[in-house]
Amino acid sequence: MHGNGRGSTVVDRRRDDGTTEVLLIRRADTGRWSNVAGxxxxxxxxxxxxxxETLEEARVVVVAEKLVWVRVLPPMQWANGDQAQSLDLVFRCRHVSGDPAPLDGENTDPAWFGLDELPPLPSRHLERIEVALADEPATRFERNGPTGSDRTEP
Structure with missing residues (x-):
């Protein structure tokens, strides 16, 4: 089993009217909308x-301001039989400059969307947006086993 890291970003900015919008990309291979990831x-x-990744996929300059979520993604198997599992790190990023445009061929339509204008997204992408914009003080961790306070032995 091979492991690697995967970063997902939730890039947000304020509109002139004070509402929030997020950057999404439409994947060239599936046609589905997604957060920037790589x-x-x-x-x-x-x-x-x-x-x-945000610069490569959307031609937008951002600053990663906060790691908001850490979790392990489900294992996957490649066509050659190799298995891999990734650690998913979700960052909230602030827009610095640039208008979205496809740059690397991995996507076709990077664009800004208001929170009430989001295209259909898988639930995991919606969850990333929700967690990133919640502005919680601590990073969110997934747990499958007992937490420190639940453990009885070292």
Whole structure:
């Protein structure tokens, strides 16, 4: 089993009327809308990867401001039989500059959407947006086993 890191970003900005909008991309391979996401390169810091992927996929410059969620994605199996499992790191990023435009061929229509204008999205993408915009003080962690306070032995 191989492991790697995956960064997902929720990029938000304020409209002139004070409402929030988020950056989404339409994937070229599936035609589905998604948060910006990508693989963390060897030796690359996760926040740098979030910023790089947003620039590569949407031609938008962002600053990763907060790691909002950490979880393990379900295992997957490649066509050659290799198995992999990724750690999903979700960052809230602030828009700095740039108008969305496809840049790397992985997507066709990067665009800003108001929260009441979102296109159909998988529930996991909606959940990422919700967690990122909740502005909770701590990073969210998923747990499948007992937490520290539930453990009786070291």
């Amino acid at each position: 693989i963390i390169e060897p030796g690359e810091e996760p926040a740098d990867a979030a910023e790089r």
